[in-house]
Amino acid sequence: MIGIIGIITILVMVFGGYLLAGGKMGIILKALPFEAIMICGAALGAFLISNDGPAIKHTMKDMGKVFKGPKWKHQDYTDLLCLLFELIRLARQNPVAVEEHIEGPEESSIFTKYPRILKDKEAIALICDTMRSASMNYDDPHQVEEVLEKRIDANREHAMHSSHALQVIADGLPALGIVAAVLGIIKTMGSIDQPPEVLGKLIGGALVGTFLGVFLAYGFVGPFAAKVSDVTKDEANFYQLIREVLVANLNNHATNICIEVGRQNTPSHCRPSYSELEDALKALKQSAA
Template sequence: MIGIIGIVVIFVMVFGGYLAAGGKMGIILKALPFEFMMIGGAAAGAFLIGNDMGGIKHTLKDVGKVFKGAKWKAQDYRELLCLLFELIRLARQNPVAIEEHIETPESSSIFSKYPKIMKDHEAIDLICDTMRSASMNYDDPHQVEEVLDKRMDANMHHALHSSHALQTMADGLPALGIVAAVLGVIKTMSSIDQPPEVLGKLIGGALVGTFLGVFLAYGLVGPFAAKVKGATEEDAHFYQLIREVLIANLHNHATNICIEVGRQNTPHHNRPSFSELEEALKSVKDAA
């Protein structure tokens, strides 16, 4: 919602200020379709050249984060802590019983309680792979921590591809606007014998290209890239929480301490209070 409000504010302030200063929209509206075809089309073509099909789909999907924000909300963090609590408690009570849950999480009675987390393959794989390693006696916390760090760095690099692609497009748009403006000047020079009022409209139309390139770069695409990057980095805290809890588990801390480590590492605006988490964990124990 805030993204839509931001876009509306940009258009109202820019064009409202232009009209309030006595500007006329006629020349802009006349030139806009052709200038947008050149600038927008060239930017889209450059985007296709610079990305493979997977990157293109990833970027188009991530544009939704501009309007939806980060994927993981406060409730999701609370549910993740409850899920990890159940898994760690079971692994310590019955190391054999935990295997069926981490080997086939899609049919696990524990994982099925948390459908949103179940749909995220990276979160499930991160949990299951790490707990499977512990069950295979690969339980040196420092080695596991190093492996998880490398894995999460690689995932983060991939996740940020969308914001990098959008920022690259934003960086190129002003130059493409100049290209469109130069073409407009070339067109104007072919009509140099026309009266000033005609030349003025032609020059004004050419300058629409420069305006459009800069406006799209700094008013829309650049902010889109920044918002996608911010949402992606915020979502990374969800996987970081998994890392912290499972590493604490390998250090053989008490189950409640492991979960508290995770709670403390939750972003403050999504962090459940101590009493809220205690109530949620109590519900988990009662349901077991």
């Protein structure tokens, strides 16, 4: 919703201010389709040249984040802490019993309680692979932490590709606008024998290219890139929380301490309160009793 409001605000303020200043939309509307074909077409071509198929699909999908916001909400972080609590407690009570859950999370009575988390393959793989390592007596917490950090960093770098690709296009749009404007000036020079009123309209149409390139770059594509980057970084906190809790577990801290470490490392806008998490964990214990 905020993204849509932002787009409407940009359009109303820019064109509204232009009209209030006495500007006329006729020249812009006449030149806009042709300038848009040149600028947007060139930008699309540059985007296709600089990215492969999966990256293009990934970028198109990630543009929806501008309107949807981060994937993980407050309740998801609470659910993740509850999921990790159940797994760690079971692993300490019965190491053999936890294996069926980490080897087949889709059929696990624990994982299936949290369908949103279960749908995220990377989150499930991160949990299961680390729990599996712990069950194999992989007892060097520092080495496990390093492996997890490298894995999370690699995934984050991959996820950030969409914002980088959009920013490259944003950086190039003003120059493409100049290209379109220069072509418009070339067209104008071919009509140099026309009266001033005709030349004025031709020059005005050419300048629409410069306007459109800068307008798209700083009004839309650049902000889209920034928003996708912010949302991607926010979503990466979910995987960092998994790392913090599981490393604390490898350091043999009490189960409740491991979960508290995760709670305190949760971003403030999604962090459950201590009492809220306690109530959720108590409900788990009562249902298991």
